[in-house]
Amino acid sequence: MAEHNIFGKEGEEAAVGYLEKQGYIIRHRNWRRGHLELDIVAFKDDELIVAEVKTRRNTDFALPEAAVDKRKIRRTVSAADAYIRYFQLDTPVxxxxxxxxxxxxxxxxxxxREAFFPPMW
Structure with missing residues (x-):
């Protein structure tokens, strides 16, 4: 595995640990359906949380959240829709x-929290 992939996995591990300490129940990590993927799917307070994780060594060039652009939002929302349909869930996201x-x-x-909302296609 390439070094940047290992680093990303370490960041994801840290994010999962953080969420668990905050009382979130982790349902899935790196859930895939076809070409779609969700980094972390969790549950807390009767709400399904889809978390996109961005890991960086520093913020010298840009903030990590800047990597979640319109295209990434659309793909994440599509993946979340697939997840909800696959598991037949009826809960706020x-x-x-x-x-x-x-x-x-x-x-x-x-x-x-509530970093973005599903776009109006």
Missing amino acids: RFDIITVVGEKGNFCIEHI
Whole structure:
């Protein structure tokens, strides 16, 4: 596995640990359906949370959340729709972004709740 992939997995691990400490129940990690993927799917307070995780070593060039552009939002919403249909869920959905910046063991985590809403196609 390439170094950047390993680093991304470390960031995801940190994000999952953070969410669990906050009382979230992790349903799935890296859930895939065809070419669609969801980083983290969790549940808390009768709400399904779809979290996109962005891991960076620093913010010298851009904030991690800036990588979640319109195209990524559309793909995440499509993947969430597939997830909801696949598991036949009937619950409110919230889309969050979790940024993980730094190095393993010394990550700074920011949880952006309701980071985006499904676009009106």
